[in-house]
Every structure is written in structure tokens, then in C-alpha cells.
Amino acid sequence: MVSLDDVARAAGVSTATASRALSGRGRSSEATRERVRAAAEALGYVASATASSLASGRAENIGVVVALIDRWFFARVLDGIASRLAPEGYDITLYNVTDDPAQRRHLFETSLRRGRVDGLIVLSTPLSDDEVARLGVLDLPIVGLGVPRAEVDGLRVDDTAVGRAATAHLLALGHRDIAHIGFSVSDESGSDPALDIPTRRRRGFEQAMADAPDARARFVAADFTVAGGRQAALDLLAGPNPPTAIFAASDELAYGVLQAARDRGVAVPADLSVIGVDGHELAELFDLTTIDQFPHDQGVRAGDAILAALGHGTGEPPAAPLPFALVTRGTTAPPLGSNA
Amino acid sequence: MVSLDDVARAAGVSTATASRALSGRGRSSEATRERVRAAAEALGYVASATASSLASGRAENIGVVVALIDRWFFARVLDGIASRLAPEGYDITLYNVTDDPAQRRHLFETSLRRGRVDGLIVLSTPLSDDEVARLGVLDLPIVGLGVPRAEVDGLRVDDTAVGRAATAHLLALGHRDIAHIGFSVSDESGSDPALDIPTRRRRGFEQAMADAPDARARFVAADFTVAGGRQAALDLLAGPNPPTAIFAASDELAYGVLQAARDRGVAVPADLSVIGVDGHELAELFDLTTIDQFPHDQGVRAGDAILAALGHGTGEPPAAPLPFALVTRGTTAPPLGSNA
DNA sequence: CTGAAAGCGCTTACAG
């Protein structure tokens, strides 16, 4: 391995000067900078990340804490983060959170404390009080993305507004019997209900429905999976007065709803309108109306925010809530028999 | 930050002894090990990854080189890798390969050479000759997963067998007019055609069809996307003699085929049988017959292999090709009018 | 602008 000493020797300067010339930190004349760079280039020198980190205290590495890396949404976010951080010279190390208590303890008590990263991006993971506390004492800049904890500050979509927008779309089409399929956070989750995403979407649903007193509103709890959405929808459709529209709290739930409708011979959108949330990659295939959340862009912004916290970039990260947008497709339409 | 010196002082031993007691390397008496551990525990000591790496040469970190992290398949593989490596105390740093030449150069010439990792897992990424060469001089154990390069050794599915199995399934159902939708690697990609996955699947298709001389075989090239599959299928279905079955080289291609069939009013499986490859998470939702590749398990095995290369675990990694399995669902059936 | 020196926090031969 070629070391900085080799480069310095080749350039005829001291190691210190070589370091300054290459990093751009501290003063150095244009001439020596040229010479050192040329030597480094010729020798194929690359600074050891590990030595550099130890000496400078800068790891040039950002940790991303994520459960469910294999869920499309988070994978997209991760891609966004990478696209923002790589050009700045930051590496990304992945901290995968599982349900295994021993694994979690090791992660929060050891892995995260090994000093490998300069900052942390925490993706929408339910965290215990203890885990939140451990993040707090890490002495690292932390950016959360949809983390349901007031202690972890970060970026979030206005999920209540999302719920309202989805519901308002159905109401505007003329629906007066709308069901919401979502997830109920347990009280023991430690999540702050005021920040919990499914809870907020449901709240938005309720707010919008309150504006239409003549409409019937119902809620069904389900897992955030295709199977969960399917079961919930089967239950709804089996009842005596099925709703004319369903607002599913995620696109995957919505896929399950579409499946249930198909199984039951319920025509979409003639007999049943369906709207999801996420902007999932296959939503277009299903012709599903949805609220796009731009997860890739969320990742980019989380990258912005952590860079800003590390003193890069210009000024403050945008504090505004993350954008979302209604994407109208073929699964929503006025209810049968309406004049809309 | 509490340092090893603090721990040593608290335990009444030298730093060297504390290090040995904590790491288990070198000799140390049970008694001092206990004492040191207790002190470390009490002080909440965690060794600095960076200092430890520099001193020992072991980073306890594995790099994963991946393009398209946000594709379901690779996200699943990544999850599998993480599940295998985390319990061994290895972190994972992500090296995302894009199409941007400047980014790629930086990745191969700098990022990967910073000495941050002990080994590399390279996921099914098309690599240029130059990039392969740069991997070679890295002086790091490397495990490829489906990398179409003889120089990068690693794990792979027998993709020819996959192609044969999918085709054989359709032939066994009685189909005699089968189209294969796949991807054509360009000659400039640098990929070894003998190892390229789409090429091998196609070869398997041809082999199986050769065994049924009375059957008509056709191939249509498409991007590995839903849209690509849809377009290819539309073309096939618009022709005078559409095939009775389509073997799509991926599940996402198959989704596009199903969409095209729906658009054209072609009943599946009555008028058209469809089979995909991957075992995609939504294949069940589409009731799609597919060849499951167990991507999570592939990740686990790649983890096994890199650990073995680093001297962990017992003995050699399994050299056997990765498993796959036909999952028969509702999109494949005998052709109309057959007696099968 | 440049160099000598100390130091980042560990690990590991080397003696004992």
C-alpha cells in the first residue's frame, strides 16, 4: 500500500505538507499542491479512511438506521440518500434493525457507539424509550425521517394532510360511505401518537369526514401488507352495506383491497373506488390512484439535512414538511348512480 | 468518550492486558478477564472502530457493491447479507454503483481503495474490463453474486437450468407455441455471455425447446421492467398467431405481460399462460407462476462465503449452485383445446 | 507557506 509518506517523499515535501496539499485544509502554495497531487496520482495514492478518521475525528461516513430495508419504500429512500451523499465523499453504513431484542441491544449499545460514523439518518423505525435515550447520548447529529418520536427531530410528511387529501378526493367524487384501512399502533410501542404515521393518516381521514356530516365513515385495522389489506377488504365487502370507497393507508394495503374486490366480483371503480398512499412502483400497473410521497426525494432531503448538520452546504436545511401529491388513476371514480 | 486506558486504569491492569482481555486474543487469566469486562461494562466502554481498525488491520466491515438498491430483488439480497453479517459483528457499507461514469470512476479508484472494508460482496452488476481489473488489485476477498465475469468468482444460480425449468413447465402443460421475453446484453457491456444471466435463461429456453421439435419458439427482447414486458407482450399478442404461452425472464416482465393480456382481453391462463422468474413479493398477489430464486437466502450465502474467505466459520463455503424452485400458480395451465 | 512533533485510540510482537 502506498502511504502519504511515499507521496511526500516523491514530491519532496514533508508528510504534513503533503496532507495539507491533498486535503485542501490549511495553507499551501499552488505549486506544491500541484506537485503533491501529481505524485499522489502517479503513485495511485488513496488516503486510508481509517487513519484519516482516527487523526481527524471525521469518518466521512453516515450511518443509516433502518428496519425493513427490503420494503420498496425504504429501499427508494436509501437510494435517495446514497445519491446525495456519495458525491460529497460520504460512505454509507447500514444499520439494520430487526425485531430480535438481543440484536437491537447490540446495535444501540455497541455498533452505533463504535465511532464509525459522523452522523445518523434514522428511517421511520419504531423505537423504545431506551433506544431513543441511547440515540440521544450518541453525541452525533441525527436526522429522522418519519420517526414517531418528538426527541428525534427530522423530516416528515404532513401525514394528517395526506389522510385529508385522500379522503377529500373520494368525497369530491361523491362518495358518502368511505372506509379507511390502516394500522393501529399499540400503546406500548412507545411511539408518540401525535407523530405516528398511520395514526396521523387516520386522523386526517376523520377530519375530512367530519366536514361531510352526511357521510358514513368507518375504520378497519390491518397489517401494512397486501394480505392485511385483502383480509380487511374481504370483511368490509362481506358486510350488508359495503362502502363505495376505500382509503387504504398504503399502496400495498390497496393492492390487497383490489385483490379482494376481484375475488368478490366487485368492480373497481364502478362498485368500489380505491385509493392508496406511497406512489409505489407498481401503482401504475394496477392503475391505482394514490398519494405519492416521493421517497427518493425524501432520501435526498435527509441527506441534505445531515450534511447541513455537519456543516456542509449553504445554510439551513429546508424545515418545510415533505411534499406529497395526489395521483389520480383509474381506481377512483364517482359512485354508481351519482350525478357527478 | 471513555477509552481503553480508562478501563485499564479502573481494572488495575495495563492497556495491553485490557485489550487482550476484551478481545479474547492472546492469553489472559479468567480473573483479569472478568475484572476488565466488569470495568468496561461499568464505564460503558466501546472500542473505537477506527482505532481498532488502524491498529489491527481488521475493519470488521464488509462492503456491498450494488446497482439498483431499490429493486426488490437486491433489497432482499441485502437484507439476507445483513442478517448473516450483523451477528458476526460486521458492519456493512454500501457502495452504490450508478450509470454516471464519473461516479463509477470515483467509486473504483477511490472509495473502494480507502481501506474501510475487509471484504467485498459484489451484486450482479455489469462491470467494465477496467472495473474488473480494479477489483482485482484491491487485495481484498471478493464474493460475486451473479456477476457476469469469470474473473470475479462467487455464487450463482444455474440460470440455464432456470430457463429450462420454466420452459419445460410450459411444454409439459402441452404448449407448442412459446415466446420468451428477455433481455439482450450488448456486446460492449463487457459481460461474459457464458455467465450473463439473461443470456443463460434464454439459452435454457432454447435448449428446452430443442427437445420439442414440433414446438414453435420465439424470442422478444425487452427491458427488465414492467413497461418493457408490457410492450413486448403487446407486440406478440397483436401478431397473427400469438403464442399460447410466454416465459418472461423476470417477474416484473411477467407483470407487464399480464397487464398487456388484460388490455387486449386475452384471458390468462385460458388463452395465454405466463411464467416469470424471481419469486417476487407480489407474485402471489398476481397468482403468477414463477421460478423462485430465494434472494434472501442468496444474501445469506454470500455472507457465508465472505466470512469463510475471512477465515470465519468452519471450512469451505458451499460451492454448489444456488437453489431455485418452480412455484406453480394460476397463470399457467394447459392450452385451450388440449387434452392435458 | 512549510516542517518537526505530538497525538488520535487501539493492537501486538517482544520480553519477562
Place this chain on the structure above:
DNA sequence: CTGAAAGCGCTTACAG
């Protein structure tokens, strides 16, 4: 089994 010492390869005050 344990300790003193050197060293991993950089970076950064501190002088000049």
C-alpha cells in the same frame, strides 16, 4: 499471564 513500547497512517496545532 502481563507490561512497556512501538506502531498502524494519517492530521493538526505550533513554530518558524
